[in-house]
Amino acid sequence: MIVAEDDEKSAKKEETAEQEQAAEAEERAARSTTRQAQAMSGLFNRLMKSTPKATPQGGDRPLEFRQYSGLAIPLSLVIFGLLHWALKVFVYDGQPHTFLFISSFALFILAGFALAGSLERSRLSIALPMFIFMVWYSVYEGNIDPGFLAVFIPVAGAILFLPLLLTKGASAKPELIGLLPVLFFFLDLGLLPWLAEQFHWAVTGIIESLIVWTPWWAYFGVFTLPRKGWADVLKVIGVLYAVLLLVVPTTDFGHQSAQLPGFTELSAAQERVLQKIPKGENKAKSRFICLLEEPTNVEECFQKRQEDSLIKDICENDEQVDTGVLTFTECESRERERLQQEQIQVQGIEDAAIRQPTKAEFKVSDYFPQVTYRRADEDTTTTYPVDLKMDNPRELPLRLTFSCHFKKQGSDSTETNVSGTALPEQLTVNGKTTRTTLACTPDESLDGTYTLVYEALIIDGLQTHSRLKRAFIGEKTLSWKEEWIPKIRQAHFPGQEHLSKAPEEFAHINFAFGKTLEDPIIEQGSTLFLAATIENNFPNGKIISYDYELDLERLSSYVDNPACLRGSGTAPASDSSRAIYLPTCILTDLPPELGEDLGDELYLTKEFKATLSYQYAVKKEIRDVKVQVVQS
Amino acid sequence: MKLLPVVLVLFLLMALVACSSGPGDRLLQYNFKQGFNGLQFRLVENAPPQEVYPHADFTIIVELDNQAAYDVRDVWVRLLGFDEQYFLLYPPEQVVDDLAGRSLTAPGGDKRFVEFEGTSQELFPGAEEYVADYFIKVQYDSEMEFSDTLCVNPQLYAVYDAGCQVEEKRYNGQGAPLAITELEEVISSGTGVEFRLLLENKGRGKVKTATVGRARLGNDPLECEFSASGVDKRKQVFRAEEQEATVLCRKAFVGGQNSYTTTISVEFQYEYELVEQKELALVK
Numbered sequence: 001m002i003v004a005e006d007d008e009k010s011a012k013k014e015e016t017a018e019q020e021q022a023a024e025a026e027e028r029a030a031r032s033t034t035r036q037a038q039a040m041s042g043l044f045n046r047l048m049k050s051t052p053k054a055t056p057q058g059g060d061r062p063l064e065f066r067q068y069s070g071l072a073i074p075l076s077l078v079i080f081g082l083l084h085w086a087l088k089v090f091v092y093d094g095q096p097h098t099f100l101f102i103s104s105f106a107l108f109i110l111a112g113f114a115l116a117g118s119l120e121r122s123r124l125s126i127a128l129p130m131f132i133f134m135v136w137y138s139v140y141e142g143n144i145d146p147g148f149l150a151v152f153i154p155v156a157g158a159i160l161f162l163p164l165l166l167t168k169g170a171s172a173k174p175e176l177i178g179l180l181p182v183l184f185f186f187l188d189l190g191l192l193p194w195l196a197e198q199f200h201w202a203v204t205g206i207i208e209s210l211i212v213w214t215p216w217w218a219y220f221g222v223f224t225l226p227r228k229g230w231a232d233v234l235k236v237i238g239v240l241y242a243v244l245l246l247v248v249p250t251t252d253f254g255h256q257s258a259q260l261p262g263f264t265e266l267s268a269a270q271e272r273v274l275q276k277i278p279k280g281e282n283k284a285k286s287r288f289i290c291l292l293e294e295p296t297n298v299e300e301c302f303q304k305r306q307e308d309s310l311i312k313d314i315c316e317n318d319e320q321v322d323t324g325v326l327t328f329t330e331c332e333s334r335e336r337e338r339l340q341q342e343q344i345q346v347q348g349i350e351d352a353a354i355r356q357p358t359k360a361e362f363k364v365s366d367y368f369p370q371v372t373y374r375r376a377d378e379d380t381t382t383t384y385p386v387d388l389k390m391d392n393p394r395e396l397p398l399r400l401t402f403s404c405h406f407k408k409q410g411s412d413s414t415e416t417n418v419s420g421t422a423l424p425e426q427l428t429v430n431g432k433t434t435r436t437t438l439a440c441t442p443d444e445s446l447d448g449t450y451t452l453v454y455e456a457l458i459i460d461g462l463q464t465h466s467r468l469k470r471a472f473i474g475e476k477t478l479s480w481k482e483e484w485i486p487k488i489r490q491a492h493f494p495g496q497e498h499l500s501k502a503p504e505e506f507a508h509i510n511f512a513f514g515k516t517l518e519d520p521i522i523e524q525g526s527t528l529f530l531a532a533t534i535e536n537n538f539p540n541g542k543i544i545s546y547d548y549e550l551d552l553e554r555l556s557s558y559v560d561n562p563a564c565l566r567g568s569g570t571a572p573a574s575d576s577s578r579a580i581y582l583p584t585c586i587l588t589d590l591p592p593e594l595g596e597d598l599g600d601e602l603y604l605t606k607e608f609k610a611t612l613s614y615q616y617a618v619k620k621e622i623r624d625v626k627v628q629v630v631q632s
Numbered sequence: 633m634k635l636l637p638v639v640l641v642l643f644l645l646m647a648l649v650a651c652s653s654g655p656g657d658r659l660l661q662y663n664f665k666q667g668f669n670g671l672q673f674r675l676v677e678n679a680p681p682q683e684v685y686p687h688a689d690f691t692i693i694v695e696l697d698n699q700a701a702y703d704v705r706d707v708w709v710r711l712l713g714f715d716e717q718y719f720l721l722y723p724p725e726q727v728v729d730d731l732a733g734r735s736l737t738a739p740g741g742d743k744r745f746v747e748f749e750g751t752s753q754e755l756f757p758g759a760e761e762y763v764a765d766y767f768i769k770v771q772y773d774s775e776m777e778f779s780d781t782l783c784v785n786p787q788l789y790a791v792y793d794a795g796c797q798v799e800e801k802r803y804n805g806q807g808a809p810l811a812i813t814e815l816e817e818v819i820s821s822g823t824g825v826e827f828r829l830l831l832e833n834k835g836r837g838k839v840k841t842a843t844v845g846r847a848r849l850g851n852d853p854l855e856c857e858f859s860a861s862g863v864d865k866r867k868q869v870f871r872a873e874e875q876e877a878t879v880l881c882r883k884a885f886v887g888g889q890n891s892y893t894t895t896i897s898v899e900f901q902y903e904y905e906l907v908e909q910k911e912l913a914l915v916k
Contacts, residue, residue, distance in 0.1 A: 353759040394758050465757050469715075483838070483872040491765040491909050492713060503758060601769070602724070605715045607756070 071231075074114040077221030078234070081107055084188075085215035094270060101267070104188050107217040111181040111224075116174075118224035125163060125174030126181075132156050133182050181220070188216045190270025209245045209283055211270070244284035281309035311335040346517060346533045348466065348510030351501035356393035358462070358505045362454055362620035363387040371626040374445065382627070383441045384452055386620065390434040398429040399460035404440035406450040406625070419443045422454070446627040454620040457544070458506075466502035466509045466610045469493070472590070474598030475524040484603070485521055492605050493520050500610070506618070507536045507543050509610040511550055513587065524595040528587035530564055534580040534612060536571075543571040544615040548582060551609045554591040561585035664734045665777065668834035669699035670809035671707075671731065673770050673906060676745070683913045684719075684752045692721070692748040694768060698731035698741045701807025704772040705730045709746045713766040718914055721750045733774075734807070752914050762914040770837075770906045775845070776808040778898045782817065784825055784849075785891035795891030809835020810842060810902045812879075824884040827854075827896060831868075833875035837906035842877065843867045845899035849883050856881040856898055 084103045092100060108130075116126045136143070136152065143149075164172055192211050222238040225231035283306070290301035315321055315331035326334070364386055372382045384404075392398060404420040420440040427436060438454060471488050473481070498520040502508035511532035514522060522528065532550060536543055547568040556565055564585035571580060589595075598604070679693035694709055710725040731742040755762055780803070783796030798817050805811040814830040833839045844866045847854040857865035859878040868877045881898065 351756075351759070353756070353761055355760055356758070467756055471713075479869075479871060487767070487907070487909075488713070491767070601710060601712075601771075603712060605713055607715055607717050609756070 071226055073110060073117055074221045074224040074226070077107060077110050077114050077224065078218050079221075080110070081217030081219070081221050082215050084217060089212060101189075104185060104217070107188075108181050108185045111184060111217065111220050112178070114221060114224040115177060115181060118226070119174070119177065126178040128160060128163065129175050129178035130181055132159060133179065184216050184220050186266065190266040193270040194266050213245055213282055213284065241284050244287040280306050280313055307336075346500075346510045346512055346531050347496075348500045348502055348508065348535070349496050351467070351503050353501075354503035356391065357503035358392055358394065358396065358464070360388065360390045360456060360458070360506075360618050362456075362618070363389060364622055368622070370624065371628065373628045373630050376629050376631050379445045381442050381445055383439045384622075384625065385437050385439045386454055386622070388434075388436050388438055388456060390429050390436075391432070392429055392434065393432055395430060395432055396463060397461045398458055400427045400429065401425060401457045401459055402427070402438055403455050403457070404438075405453055406442055406446060407453060408448055408450050418446060418450070420452075447629045448627065450625045450627070452622040452625045454622075456618045458616045458618070460615075462506070462616055463611060463613045464502060464505045464508045466500045466511065466612070467607050468500040468511055468513075468610070469497065469605060469607050470514065470520050470522050471603060471605045472522045472594040472598065473524075473603040474595050476600065476603075480600070488521065488603065504537060506538060506541055506616045507534060507546075507612060507614055509534055509548055509550075509582075509612045511608075511610050513552075522590070522594070524590060529584065530559065530587060531584045532564065532582040532610065534582065534614075536579075538618075540620070541616055541618045543580070544617055545570045546580070546612060546614040548613075549611045551611070553606075553608070554594070555587060555608075558587045558589050558591070559585045560588065662739075664701040664739075665807035666701075666805055667807060668805040668809055668811055669701075669734075669807065670835045670837070670904065671704050671770065671772055671774075671906065672697045672699055673709075673768065673908075675768070675910065680750070680912055683915045686752055686754050686914065686916070688752050690750050690752065692750060694746045694748075694770075696728060696731060696744045696746065696770070698733055698743075700733045700741075700774060700809070701735070702733040702775050702777075703730055704733070704774045707731065707744075707770065707772040710769045710771075711748055711766055712769055714764060716753075718753050718755075718762050719750055719764055719912065720753065721748050723748070755914060755916060760916050764912045764914065766910055766912065768908050768910060771840075771903070773901065773903055774808060776806050776810050776900045776902065778803075778806050778812040778829070778900070779895060780815065781893060781895050782815070783891060783893050784817070785819060786821075786825070786885040796893050798891075805834060809833060809837065809904060810839050810900065812898070815896075824882055827881040827883075828859075829856075829879040829881065829898065831877050831879055831900070833870070835904070835906075837904055838872055839870045839875060840903040840905055841867060841869050842900050842902040844879060845901055847881055847896075847898040849881075849896050850894040852883065854881045854883055854896070854898070 080103070084100070084107060087103075088094065088100055112127050112130055119126075136156070140148070140152070143152075160175055163175070196211070219238060222234050225234060283302075286302050286305040286309070287298065290298045290305065294301040311332050314335050315328055318326065318331050320326040321328055321331050368386070369382050369384060374380050374382075390398070390400075402422040402425060404422045406418040406420060408416045408418070410416060420442045423439045423441075424436070427434075438456075440452060440454060469492065471492055473484070473488070476484070498512075498518060500510050500512060502510070509532055511530070512518070513528050513530035514520060515526045515528065517529065517531060530550075532548070534543065534546060534548065545568070547566075549566045550564070552559070552565065556562075559565060561583055562585075563583045567582070569580070594604075594606070673694050673696050676693040676695055680690045684690050692711065696707065696709070698704055707728040707730070708725060709728060711721055712724075714721055714724070726746055726748070728744050728746055731744055732738050734741045780801065782801065783798050785795065785798050798819065800817070801815045803811065803813055803815070805813075811832060811834050812829045813832045813834070814828075816828040818826045818828065820826070831842060842858075844856045844858070847856040856879055858868040859880050860868075862869070870877065879898065881896070
């Protein structure tokens with residue numbers, strides 16, 4: 001009996017233990033399921049939303065947004081952004097370079113991370129629009145064809161809409177914010193210089209500061225730093241820098257529309273504009289020093305410091321000073337006089353009616369021998385070909401000569417040159433389009449890394465015409481002028497039509513005359529002022545010599561200084577990118593047909609032509625041409 | 633039953649009378665001297681064509697259509713703003729014969745066509761096109777007559793005068809772009825009455841000058857002048873931005889008159905100008 005009771009008890013114990021085990025197993029399974037569900041939910045939340053909420057049941061720690069420490073990435077962006085800017089402005093001198101493009105792209109990716117961390121948003125929400133835009137811009141080259149957009153936009157929309165749907169609209173803001181790095185990417189590549197060229201902004205003041213002295217990625221990094229004491233100080237410094245830099249007069253804006261530019265176009269525009277902007281002291285630094293030294297006279301102090309630094313920079317790099325033709329002091333006097341002349345700004349715009357300008361372009365083919373090898377005991381030389389494409393729509397009889405040489409930078413910053421022989425040496429162009437291959441052979445064996453410089457000198461036949469419109473109203477009553485001058489301005493001189501126009505060729509003349517250079521309405525009895533400048537359009541080229549003629553027809557008899565209408569000269573060798581100021585003159589009267597003969601009712605418009613005949617040198621530099629010597 | 637034919641005949645007569653008044657009769661009743669229409673002009677289609685090629689002849693034809701109720705005289709048509717380097721026009725201005733206004737004899741108004749012959753020149757070297765903006769300016773002299781029936785009450789405070797009521801009036805034009813739009817009557821008890829007429833330009837162009845002509849109140853002459861004019865009070869020079877003026881007409885009372893209804897009529901002569909901007913393209 002006792003044994004049976006014991007057996008029963010042990011059986012019951014076993015049953016209880018089994019039940020307990022089963023219950024435990026169930027509990028474990030339930031906990032595991034809950035954990036898995038929480039993990040999935042947490043993962044989803046991490047991808048789509050901001051910091052997810054803690055799970056309602058206890059046990060597991062709430063998921064935290066740990067991807068970004070909030071400091072490392074933005075700080076890297078600041079430091080590398082500053083380095084990138086310094087390289088761009090001081091080392092590469094504004095010229096486009098593959099390395100700069102790659103570093104800008106890397107900073108672009110970093111900026112996405114920094115932005116996500118700063119705003120505590122998910123990477124995906126911010127990265128999506130960045131990715132879609134870059135695919136459209138780089139893979140599809142910014143295609144705006146309606147047929148293509150009809151497919152691309154719905155697909156892109158669906159991709160962007162999906163997170164919106166899943167997060168119930170919470171990802172809308174991050175997706176929009178994701179376009180900020182795209183904007184900064186374009187700004188760094190050269191969006192502002194491109195806009196300045198397209199809309200003919202006068203590149204002075206605020207525009208110059210934004211183009212030259214603004215480290216865009218560093219700024220982006222500063223404002224994505226987390227809220228810590230020293231990071232806030234950096235932000236304040238950033239704001240102060242912007243205030244000191246940008247407190248300058250604004251410029252007038254142009255009106256033309258433009259198409260979407262590619263990377264190359266942006267970089268080229270940046271290079272061209274940076275070449276034209278004279279280097280001087282950092283404006284923020286000038287302003288800061290003046291605030292300390294002359295707090296009651298900041299503006300005048302600032303202007304003087306800028307002028308002095310500009311002149312110093314020009315004369316330090318002046319060829320005539322280097323060769324001893326001019327002393328430094330003489331150069332300074334010459335530049336001060338030139339700056340005074342530059343107060344007479346003669347502006348011009350591109351002639352939109354001339355859609356095919358004369359131009360020349362060097363193109364490096366894919367088969368260019370960028371890297372070659374030779375044995376040490378051999379004196380073999382490689383021939384380096386490059387294509388020259390010449391557009392000559394007006395079929396001018398052009399004659400060109402070619403030359404080339406190889407530049408090598410030594411370890412002690414000295415430069416050595418190896419001359420080359422270019423073939424053909426000369427070329428005559430008559431047709432509308434000419435393509436030819438130029439070959440450069442070094443005159444001696446090369447060893448190392450060189451920059452190959454091709455130069456095409458157009459020595460004969462090159463001409464560019466400019467035109468300027470004016471309205472002659474004769475002698476009219478005040479009420480006629482009050483009524484008709486606004487009408488004439490609106491009809492004949494909308495936007496910048498009062499400026500002279502020229503095609504975007506190698507160089508051109510800007511000219512203007514009137515009561516003021518900007519006023520296109522010519523009245524009987526006014527004294528008229530005439531001024532003209534020759535401008536070089538391309539930083540990779542230079543004007544060698546020029547002849548100019550301003551055809552004012554019957555007005556030519558009324559100028560006090562005939563030298564302002566025609567003359568010739570050679571361009572200053574020191575700075576080929578600056579304008580050449582031609583003599584000015586005064587017109588004291590008008591011929592009767594442009595004056596009193598117009599009576600009480602009539603007015604007429606007239607276009608005047610200026611012709612620049614010049615010799616021009618076009619240069620092409622091909623960097624990193626390597627010849628490696630192999631020991632036999 | 634006997635009356636039925638009579639009624640039928642009467643009904644038919646009435647119907648005949650009512651329905652028989654055709655356009656001619658309506659025209660007889662129509663008052664052309666209302667509204668603000670004036671001389672209008674437009675370019676005849678394809679004259680000039682939208683685009684002209686270098687060294688080509690072309691014609692610019694301006695159609696003038698007088699929709700005012702008055703004749704227009706000394707009509708000048710001018711083409712302004714062409715650059716002779718691109719377009720030669722001969723002559724650049726022409727004078728046109730008078731155009732009759734709308735009336736019973738010419739209900740549609742008078743029309744004229746003015747032709748300008750032109751030749752295009754060469755484009756600027758390298759240019760693909762040149763777009764010339766120009767103005768067509770039409771200038772003319774015309775007249776306008778304002779008349780209305782109104783009440784004159786010399787005795788403002790008469791209690792037992794059961795005559796007419798003086799009221800301020802508004803008008804919808806007299807068939808010309810220059811129009812009297814309001815009339816206000818100001819009575820100085822025992823002295824006289826002053827009529828203040830608001831003269832406004834309601835057309836698309838600009839009025840240059842206006843002169844007050846003959847003015848009568850009933851059979852008596854009325855002295856009218858502009859409220860803000862120069863030496864000659866009967867002539868007003870209008871500025872481009874101010875195209876209205878007030879005309880003051882005064883009449884003295886002959887003692888002890890009661891209120892009465894009479895007609896007022898004032899004639900105006902004016903110079904008017906219409907300007908329109910056009911463009912002509914010279915293409916390669």
